[in-house]
Every structure is written in C-alpha cells, then in structure tokens.
Amino acid sequence: MLQHVVRSTVIDAPIDRVWAVLRDFNSHDQWHDVVAESRIEGDERGDQVGCVRSFTLKDGNRIREQLLTLSDTDYKSTYCIVEATVPLQRYVATVTLKPVTDGDRTFWHWESTFATPPGQERELHDMVAEGVYEAGFENLRRFLRDGGDRRGASGLALPTALPMAxxxxxxxxxxxxxxxxxxxxxxxxxxxxxxxxxxxxxxxxxxxxxxxxxxxxxxxxxxxxxxxxxxxxxxxxxxxxxxxxxxxxxxxxxxxxxxxxxxxxxxxxxxxxxxxxxxxxxxxxxxLKGITADLLLRDLGHVGPGTRLLVHAAAGGVGLLVCSWARRLGATVIGTVSSEAKARVAREYGCEFPIVSPEHRFAEAVQARFGGADVVIDGIGDAAREENFAALARRGHWISLGQASGALQPLSADRLVEKSITFSRPAVFDxxxxxxxxxxxxxxxxxxxxxxxxxxxxxxxxxxxxxxxxxxxxxxxxxxxxxxxxx
Ligand SMILES: NC(=O)c1ccc[n+]([C@@H]2O[C@H](COP(=O)([O-])OP(=O)(O)OC[C@H]3O[C@@H](n4cnc5c(N)ncnc54)[C@H](OP(=O)(O)O)[C@@H]3O)[C@@H](O)[C@H]2O)c1
Missing domain, CATH: 3.90.180.10 (Medium-chain alcohol dehydrogenases, catalytic domain)
Structure with a gap:
C-alpha cells in the first residue's frame, strides 16, 4: 500500500524569495540540516528538468533524485527517488508555493507518495514527515532569516550591508x-x-x-x-x-x-x-591542531629520524596528529596517555611506545628504555613539570604547549642548565x-x-x-x- 505524506506551512518571506531557493534542485545542502553534501550529476543545471541530484545525508545515507517537472509560473516542482540506501520505494514528491497576500508571506505545501518494506511503514512515514518536511520548513526559515540566500545564481553575493543573525x-x-x-x-x-x-x-x-x-x-x-x-x-x-x-x-x-x-x-x-x-x-x-603539530615538529623540535620524541596526551586532538606526523619523519614516538583504550588508538596513529599513566609518572620508563627524550611536547602543564625534567635527555628540548592540568609554575634558568635543557612556549597564532x-x-x-x-x-x-x-x-x-x- 502506498503511503501519503502531506505537510504545509507558512514562511515569513515573499514567494519569489522562497521560490528562488527551492527551484534550485541542488540548494538543499545549503539550507536543510539533514543534507551533508549534494551535487548535480553531469553538466546540467540545478533547474534543468531531468537533472539528477546525488546527495549524502548526515547519517551517511546516499540518495539520487530526479527533477521531473518545474514550473516558475505555478511555483511548483515534482521529483522522484531513482536510487537510495534508505528503503523508500516509488517515492514521488511535489513542492508547491502560493502567495499569502497578508504580510507578503508564502504558503508552502510539500507532499509525497511512496511504498515501504513491511514493518517499516511508521518509521519511514515519520522520517519523511518530520525529519525531512517539518525540519526542512524550520531550516529554510532559519536560512532565509540568516540571509543565506543572498547569493545570486553565479555564486556572487548580492550587495547587502545588513547584519545576519x-x-x-x-x-x-x-x-x-x-x-x-x-x-x-x-x-x-x-x-x-x-x-x-x-x-x-x-x-x-x-x-x-x-x-x-x-x-x-x-x-x-x-x-x-x-x-x-x-x-x-x-x-x-x-x-x-x-x-x-x-x-x-x-x-x-x-x-x-x-x-x-x-x-x-x-x-x-x-x-x-x-x-x-x-x-x-x-x-x-x-x-589549528595540524599547523600546531607542524610547528612543533619542524620549527621547534627539528624532529627527524631517530629523534626520541615524548608527547603527552598522545591520544588527544593535537597528540594524534603529532604521533602520525612524527612517525613519518622517522622519530621514535613515545606518548603518555591515561587509559589503555587511549594507548591502543595512539599506537594506531604511530605512537610506538604509549605509557599509560593518568598520574603523569613516565620519566623512569623513558630513561630506562630510551636514555631520555630529545624533545618533550607538553600540553599538560604543572602536573608533569618534575617528570619532564627527569625524562629529558641532556640538551633536550621542552616545548610547553599548554596546561590542561593547571598553570605551569615559573621555571628557574638554573634548573635548565643542569642538563642544558632548552625551553620554548609557542602560540600557534604567531x-x-x-x-x-x-x-x-x-x-x-x-x-x-x-x-x-x-x-x-x-x-x-x-x-x-x-x-x-x-x-x-x-x-x-x-x-x-x-x-x-x-x-
Ligand atoms: N600553544 C598553542 O599554540 C597550542 C595549540 C593547540 C593546542 N595547544 C595545547 O595542546 C594541548 C592539547 O590540546 P587539544 O585541544 O588537542 O586537547 P586534547 O589533547 O584533546 O585534550 C586534553 C588532554 O590533556 C590530557 N590531560 C592531562 N591532564 C589533564 C587534566 N588535569 N585535565 C584535562 N586533561 C588533562 C588528557 O589526556 P590524557 O587523559 O591521556 O592525559 C586530555 O585528553 C592543550 O594543552 C592545548 O592548550 C596549544
């Protein structure tokens, strides 16, 4: 049995403005939140009857739909699904706009028929009615309110001095x-x-x-x-x-x-x-994190084959990027993490020697196995301070990147001279x-x-x-x- 979904709403914008968005069969990835990316296949335009839009939903599903009719005089278009990873069969939909003269607003009617596999009727009906149509109404409202349509067909912005919400x-x-x-x-x-x-x-x-x-x-x-x-x-x-x-x-x-x-x-x-x-x-x-990894490894760490690199929070945002990049540069990558699960991921990203220590106890292991670290990348701050001193090799370089555990207390130059340690405190924006x-x-x-x-x-x-x-x-x-x- 065919399902029939009908939804309508009134949009607080003139009909020509609403239609300018909806008549473009490839505009939905700009305004509909469920659509991740869309393109028109071949060389056709997005208002060419017969064109096919191929799009991906944010949940990973893929759909190809064909534009069947488009009338600028009736403000009406129809389209159908030709292929989809969601089980909507024989799906045909119509979008119709009518002017609401009171307040120069627009009545938008959206309806469709389709078949579904047994047992999935309710779920798919609700997905179309709420997830696609009703959410679409809200999303288009927001898009117009934010001025997202103030771009011409050429992609050039229409001149506007207006602030946008x-x-x-x-x-x-x-x-x-x-x-x-x-x-x-x-x-x-x-x-x-x-x-x-x-x-x-x-x-x-x-x-x-x-x-x-x-x-x-x-x-x-x-x-x-x-x-x-x-x-x-x-x-x-x-x-x-x-x-x-x-x-x-x-x-x-x-x-x-x-x-x-x-x-x-x-x-x-x-x-x-x-x-x-x-x-x-x-x-x-x-x-930001990749540029940070690059400046740490290239500009400051001079990391290359054989560098003994110790990176804290190795499974974090910056940490994983540092691990994979440093490994490619030939470094020996040692990392600290607070759990076995993080150690597993850090290893997948190139950290050969993850040390699991939520308390930041790592110096002994680093000294015993590698004779110290040439470079320490430290986003932890004060909680790792003494261990960093102990883990660094002679002439090692301590890069204090951040202080997730708390502000790093001032260091005295005399502490650095004990092993000729150098210290830097970079900010990516510089x-x-x-x-x-x-x-x-x-x-x-x-x-x-x-x-x-x-x-x-x-x-x-x-x-x-x-x-x-x-x-x-x-x-x-x-x-x-x-x-x-x-x-
Ligand atoms: N200077 C710059 O320009 C620059 C640029 C980017 C990032 N950073 C710094 O780089 C570091 C990493 O940044 P991110 O954004 O990629 O974060 P992140 O590493 O994804 O998250 C922070 C990690 O720090 C570790 N950590 C240790 N002690 C902690 C504590 N007491 N509270 C919270 N976390 C603690 C945790 O890893 P474990 O549980 O495994 O220890 C946590 O997952 C931060 O210090 C950040 O400020 C600096």
Missing amino acids: SRRAEVRHYGGPDTLQPGDGEAAAPEAGEVRIRQRAIGVNYLDVYLRKGWIPPMLPLPGVPGMEAAGTVVDVGAGVSGLLPGDRVAYLGPQAGAYCSVRTVPAAWVVRLPPAVEDEVAAATL YTATQADLAERAARVWAALADGTLKTPPIERHALGAADEAHRRLESRRTIGALVLIA
Missing part, C-alpha cells in the same frame, strides 16, 4: 562548562578586508577551556564567545578582498575568540580555501600571523592529509547549542581525537 554559544561569567550558554547574536556585514562566513563546523581546542575559565581575560572579555577556528562557506566579502568569493568553502583560525557561532565576520587574512577533498568537519578538526605564513602552513597540513602523512583523528561531534557538553567531555579526559561543534 548568528546563533552562538557565549560565556557570561568565567567558570565551569555550565557558563557556556546558547544565545543569539549578529554577524556584521564585512568591511574592507573582511569575509563573512556561514560556519558548518567549529574546532574545539583546549585553549577554549582556559578562556572560559577566565585564565586569559584579554582574549575573552565578558560576555564573550569562545572559539578560534571554524570551517564553512563564504557568504560575502568586503572591499579589497582578493582570492575569496561567495560560495567558496573555507576554514580559518585567528587570535581573537568568537568562533562558537553560526555566522561570523573575520579578517580575510585568517582564511584559507579548502581543497575539495577536505570536508568541513575534518578542516575544523585539523587546521606562526600564522601573515597570510603567506598561514597559506603555506595550511597547505602543508592539507598535503599531509592527502598523502596519508597525517591520519585524520577520530572526530567527536556536538551541536553548537551543546558546547557546554563538548567542554565537559574535553575536560573529562575521556575524549580521543578532536571535538567539533556543528552549527
């Missing part, structure tokens, strides 16, 4: 994860040298935790939005920006917090274009301060991902509105790999 996670007072609360803000129209970005994936870094706790107030004045990096699509660009166009897929990192939001305006000098093979979530998980530096370092990360030098870390996803939960997880020491927020 931007959902965000903000900190109203310094403290624990609970202080991160969802809120509404705006992304200003880009001024000269700026770019406005609709963000899809936002990188979560341990630095965000320090800022939320109030350890570096100048970097997060209150109320403030944390976050130093994200990936998404350019909405529009300000005067004087070259090399970036509306519609470009991009990622950025920069020294001013504010990335935990859905739309953000940032200096163009922070932004790089994404290679097609690098998805937004992967970019958000690897741009290595990406010019556009040329950023472009060169980002290119090295993309190349390393492409040739397998860098293995993409496991990515733990949280909704932007659940940023507090992402922080709770990161601080729990139970995460493996990188965390991203989905806007």
Whole structure:
C-alpha cells in the first residue's frame, strides 16, 4: 500500500524569495540540516528538468533524485527517488508555493507518495514527515532569516550591508562548562578586508577551556564567545578582498575568540580555501591542531629520524596528529596517555611506545628504555613539570604547549642548565600571523592529509547549542581525537 505524506506551512518571506531557493534542485545542502553534501550529476543545471541530484545525508545515507517537472509560473516542482540506501520505494514528491497576500508571506505545501518494506511503514512515514518536511520548513526559515540566500545564481553575493543573525554559544561569567550558554547574536556585514562566513563546523581546542575559565581575560572579555577556528562557506566579502568569493568553502583560525557561532565576520587574512577533498568537519578538526603539530615538529623540535620524541596526551586532538606526523619523519614516538583504550588508538596513529599513566609518572620508563627524550611536547602543564625534567635527555628540548592540568609554575634558568635543557612556549597564532605564513602552513597540513602523512583523528561531534557538553567531555579526559561543534 502506498503511503501519503502531506505537510504545509507558512514562511515569513515573499514567494519569489522562497521560490528562488527551492527551484534550485541542488540548494538543499545549503539550507536543510539533514543534507551533508549534494551535487548535480553531469553538466546540467540545478533547474534543468531531468537533472539528477546525488546527495549524502548526515547519517551517511546516499540518495539520487530526479527533477521531473518545474514550473516558475505555478511555483511548483515534482521529483522522484531513482536510487537510495534508505528503503523508500516509488517515492514521488511535489513542492508547491502560493502567495499569502497578508504580510507578503508564502504558503508552502510539500507532499509525497511512496511504498515501504513491511514493518517499516511508521518509521519511514515519520522520517519523511518530520525529519525531512517539518525540519526542512524550520531550516529554510532559519536560512532565509540568516540571509543565506543572498547569493545570486553565479555564486556572487548580492550587495547587502545588513547584519545576519548568528546563533552562538557565549560565556557570561568565567567558570565551569555550565557558563557556556546558547544565545543569539549578529554577524556584521564585512568591511574592507573582511569575509563573512556561514560556519558548518567549529574546532574545539583546549585553549577554549582556559578562556572560559577566565585564565586569559584579554582574549575573552565578558560576555564573550569562545572559539578560534571554524570551517564553512563564504557568504560575502568586503572591499579589497582578493582570492575569496561567495560560495567558496573555507576554514580559518585567528587570535581573537568568537568562533562558537553560526555566522561570523573575520579578517580575510585568517582564511584559507579548502581543497575539495577536505570536508568541513575534518578542516575544523585539523587546521589549528595540524599547523600546531607542524610547528612543533619542524620549527621547534627539528624532529627527524631517530629523534626520541615524548608527547603527552598522545591520544588527544593535537597528540594524534603529532604521533602520525612524527612517525613519518622517522622519530621514535613515545606518548603518555591515561587509559589503555587511549594507548591502543595512539599506537594506531604511530605512537610506538604509549605509557599509560593518568598520574603523569613516565620519566623512569623513558630513561630506562630510551636514555631520555630529545624533545618533550607538553600540553599538560604543572602536573608533569618534575617528570619532564627527569625524562629529558641532556640538551633536550621542552616545548610547553599548554596546561590542561593547571598553570605551569615559573621555571628557574638554573634548573635548565643542569642538563642544558632548552625551553620554548609557542602560540600557534604567531606562526600564522601573515597570510603567506598561514597559506603555506595550511597547505602543508592539507598535503599531509592527502598523502596519508597525517591520519585524520577520530572526530567527536556536538551541536553548537551543546558546547557546554563538548567542554565537559574535553575536560573529562575521556575524549580521543578532536571535538567539533556543528552549527
Ligand atoms: N600553544 C598553542 O599554540 C597550542 C595549540 C593547540 C593546542 N595547544 C595545547 O595542546 C594541548 C592539547 O590540546 P587539544 O585541544 O588537542 O586537547 P586534547 O589533547 O584533546 O585534550 C586534553 C588532554 O590533556 C590530557 N590531560 C592531562 N591532564 C589533564 C587534566 N588535569 N585535565 C584535562 N586533561 C588533562 C588528557 O589526556 P590524557 O587523559 O591521556 O592525559 C586530555 O585528553 C592543550 O594543552 C592545548 O592548550 C596549544
């Protein structure tokens, strides 16, 4: 028996504006949250009757649909599924718009018929009715409210000086994860040298935790939005920006917090274009952390064949990238982790000698087996301080990257001279301060991902509105790999 799903709503926008989005059969990955990526097969346009869109849902399902009719006078289109990994059979759907003269709004009617395998009627009916149609209504509303349609068919932005609504996670007072609360803000129209970005994936870094706790107030004045990096699509660009166009897929990192939001305006000098093979979530998980791994190993550690490298939190976001890259460079990679499960993953990523020690007791093992470490990459801070001294080899280099366990107490130069230890305390933003530096370092990360030098870390996803939960997880020491927020 055929199922019949009918849903309708009223959208608070003129019919031509709504239709301009819906008539493009390939627009749904811009506005519908369930769609991850879509393309039109062959060389056809997205409003060409007969064209086929091939798309992937965020849950991994793949669907090919064909546009059967399109009428600009009736504001109506029909389409059908030609192939899908979800069991919707003989699926034919119609979208119809009608003007609502009162308030210049639009009535949107969406209906379909389809068959389903026995036993799955209810589940698939609800998926179409709620997951696709009703969620789609809400998503399109938000898309129009945010001005996401203010791009012409050429992909060029229509001139607009309007701010765009931007959902965000903000900190109203310094403290624990609970202080991160969802809120509404705006992304200003880009001024000269700026770019406005609709963000899809936002990188979560341990630095965000320090800022939320109030350890570096100048970097997060209150109320403030944390976050130093994200990936998404350019909405529009300000005067004087070259090399970036509306519609470009991009990622950025920069020294001013504010990335935990859905739309953000940032200096163009922070932004790089994404290679097609690098998805937004992967970019958000690897741009800042990958550039950090590169500067640690190349610029500071001079890591090469035979370097005895000790990396703390080896199964973390930065840690796994360091492990895989250092192994490729021929280093002997020793890592500390707090659990056997983390040790297993660190090993898969190139850490030959994981040491499981939640209490940061590692020096004896490092000295006994390797005679000390030439380079220590330390994101732990004070809890590992004395063990780091003990684990370092003569003329070893201690790179103090961060302080997840608490602020590193001041070191006296006399302690360093005992073994001629050198010490550095880098901040990634000093290595990406010019556009040329950023472009060169980002290119090295993309190349390393492409040739397998860098293995993409496991990515733990949280909704932007659940940023507090992402922080709770990161601080729990139970995460493996990188965390991203989905806007
Ligand atoms: N300076 C820079 O430019 C720069 C750039 C990027 C990152 N960083 C630093 O690099 C480090 C790693 O950053 P990430 O974002 O990739 O985080 P992460 O490593 O994914 O997460 C932090 C890890 O630190 C370890 N840890 C040890 N003691 C901890 C404690 N008391 N509380 C919480 N965690 C503890 C945990 O691993 P175990 O449980 O296995 O010990 C935890 O999983 C951080 O210190 C961060 O600040 C610095």
